[in-house]
Amino acid sequence: MERKRVRARVYGRVQGVAFREHTRQEALRLGLSGWVANRPDGTVEVVCEGALLKVDELVAWLAIGSPFSRVSRVECAEESPLNDATAFLVRHFA
Incomplete structure (x- = not known):
């Protein structure tokens, strides 16, 4: 299975x-x-990693967003996969 890692920045509401x-x-x-x-x-x-097509699917979802969001644009950059198999987390930055 081909893996992919993407770092995305989502703009808007x-x-x-x-x-x-x-x-x-x-x-x-x-x-x-x-x-x-x-x-x-x-x-x-957003930083996500996994199967190539699944990462692409999440990136497409980011452009639509949650029910109450208003996404104006998404910027993405591919990174080298780290073979990270941890869960997907919500992080809190100070």
């Missing part, structure tokens, strides 16, 4: 609308590892 929890649920449904976190600038950062 994505904080205070359960975006992180919906992202976590979607990533778990897809069998991905990684994390999601609010950033101080109002964006949400």
